[in-house]
Amino acid sequence: MRGEETVDELRAHGLRIIQARDGYRFSLDPLLLCAFAALGAGERAIDLGTGSGIIPLILARRCPDATFVAVEMQDGLAALAARNIALNGLDDRIMLCHDDVLALRRRFPVSSFDLVLSNPPYRRRGSGKVSPKRGRDDARHESTATLADFLAAAKYLVKPTGRICFIYHPSRLPELLAEAARQKLAPLRLRLVHGTAETEARMVMLEFAKGRHGDLRVLSPLVVRDVRLTYTAEVQALLGEEGTVAEAR
Structure with missing residues (x-):
């Protein structure tokens, strides 16, 4: 193992994850998205912008008969995701x-997947603070x-x-809903994520469908920490014994 990397355990999912010690590291957001998304036995899912591969790795443990595609454009993260897939013995599933989201039409036939997930960059190009840690800005900011x-x-x-199923920043929720409507994607479920019960929402999770309609269900808020600033029971169940991950991407 390289000196600038760590191997972190997600015991609740039986996973070991290689990450940069001082660079991009997965946050709580993809774990929340995995819990929000519904994946059935034998289904096929694709993760757009997989980073270290955390979303398909977790879902592969939760759904033993499902298969996955993990899409990542950045060279370093794509190599890291490949190593994590191999480390956890999930190469067969x-x-x-390693490609851009814009190129996927050339790789896959239309309507190939039962579930599409994404934790996409939520900052527009040139906006927000620049992180000194490698890889974080590419994960946060829209590129191509x-x-x-x-x-x-x-x-x-x-x-x-x-x-x-997307997890996204609530400041761009109006844009997300407007763009989905323009593309004739119907919102079916929405759940806001709050750091504590007293703070504003920091993320929003949405489920969309194409070619069908339904009333939007606004679910109860997901609160990450209680009044003692410890993880709520719902979040702790996702983390297991390891107990903590970063809460800001």
Whole structure:
């Protein structure tokens, strides 16, 4: 193992994850998205912008009969995701796709997946503070693909009977809903994520569908920490004994 890396355990999921010691590290957000998304036995899912591969790795443990594609554009993160897939013995069920979201139409037929997931960059190009840690800005800021591109790719890839699940920053929720409506994607479920019960929402999770309609269900808020600033029971169940991950991407 390289000196600038750590191997972190997610015992609740039986996983070991290689990460940069001082660079991009996965946060709580993908774990919340995995819990929010519904994946059935034998289904096929794709993760747009997989980073270290955490979303397909968790879902592969939760759904032993499902198969996955993990899409990552950044060279370093794609290599890291490949190593994590191999480290956890999931090469036969998770295929790494080292490519841009904009190129996926050339790789996959339309309506190929039952579930499309994404924790896409939520900052526009040139906005926000620049992180001194390698890889974090590329994970946070839109590069070649915009929010509209992520939604268009998801719409192309998902089956008419399938689901699209995103976790995103609430400051851009109006834009997300407007763009989804423009692309004829119907919102089915929405859940806000709050750091504590007293603070504003810091993330929002949404499920969309194409080719069908339904009333939007606004679920009860997900609160990360209680009044003692310890993890709530719902979040602790996701983390298991390891007990903590970063809460800001």
